[in-house]
Amino acid sequence: DTAVSQTPKYLVTQMGNDKSIKCEQNLGHDTMYWYKQDSKKFLKIMFSYNNKELIINETVPNRFSPKSPDKAHLNLHINSLELGDSAVYFCASSQEGTRDYEQYFGPGTRLTVT
Amino acid sequence: AQTVTQSQPEMSVQEAETVTLSCTYDTSESDYYLFWYKQPPSRQMILVIRQEAYKQQNATENRFSVNFQKAAKSFSLKISDSQLGDAAMYFCAYRSAGGNKIIFGKGTRLHILP
Numbered sequence: 001d002t003a004v005s006q007t008p009k010y011l012v013t014q015m016g017n018d019k020s021i022k023c024e025q026n027l028g029h030d031t032m033y034w035y036k037q038d039s040k041k042f043l044k045i046m047f048s049y050n051n052k053e054l055i056i057n058e059t060v061p062n063r064f065s066p067k068s069p070d071k072a073h074l075n076l077h078i079n080s081l082e083l084g085d086s087a088v089y090f091c092a093s094s095q096e097g098t099r100d101y102e103q104y105f106g107p108g109t110r111l112t113v114t
Numbered sequence: 115a116q117t118v119t120q121s122q123p124e125m126s127v128q129e130a131e132t133v134t135l136s137c138t139y140d141t142s143e144s145d146y147y148l149f150w151y152k153q154p155p156s157r158q159m160i161l162v163i164r165q166e167a168y169k170q171q172n173a174t175e176n177r178f179s180v181n182f183q184k185a186a187k188s189f190s191l192k193i194s195d196s197q198l199g200d201a202a203m204y205f206c207a208y209r210s211a212g213g214n215k216i217i218f219g220k221g222t223r224l225h226i227l228p
């Protein structure tokens with residue numbers, strides 16, 4: 001039973017294409033996140049949703065658009081892909097309002113733009 | 115803004131020996147959480163240990179323990195009896211008690227020598 005799942009795990013596409021990455025959590029958490037890990041392994045938050053409401057929106061190109069159809073899902077859509085978008089994208093979830101602040105991460109999606 | 119610094123990009127330790135990974139952080143807040151995450155080659159992010167800033171006692175999880183020095187803003191990870199399976203990237207991370215996002219350090223790659 002995977003707590004936080006992402007699809008696909010690998011994605012190879014050409015510049016200019018539009019692609020989506022899906023994330024689902026079955027932990028009953030109310031907050032979900034997208035992180036980007038670049039080629040130097042640096043991890044940085046991109047977005048966070050709490051109960052389908054956007055609460056964190058870091059400096060990310062507007063080609064990236066998160067969508068949360070319900071609190072168990074947070075998808076990431078990327079338009080007009082560029083070479084610099086190549087990275088590993090992690091989804092995570094947590095339950096806010098408690099002292100358990102751990103974020104549970106998905107397995108990551110490796111995006112390669114050629 | 116909060117920052118997390120890991121000054122050791124890579125470290126090596128002999129199997130069964132003890133190794134300490136360093137981490138310092140900068141914050142003006144008094145209530146926060148600190149984490150060490152492990153990322154093995156599978157790229158899954160795994161929480162190793164966490165520390166609540168209001169607790170003076172250092173956290174311990176089996177062979178993993180931390181040395182939390184709040185005044186010095188230092189949070190080092192000690193791995194005792196190192197095992198081959200400990201080989202991974204280790205990320206130190208900070209989270210404000212009142213916020214949602216985790217701020218990661220740049221990571222330390224740990225090699226275990228047989």
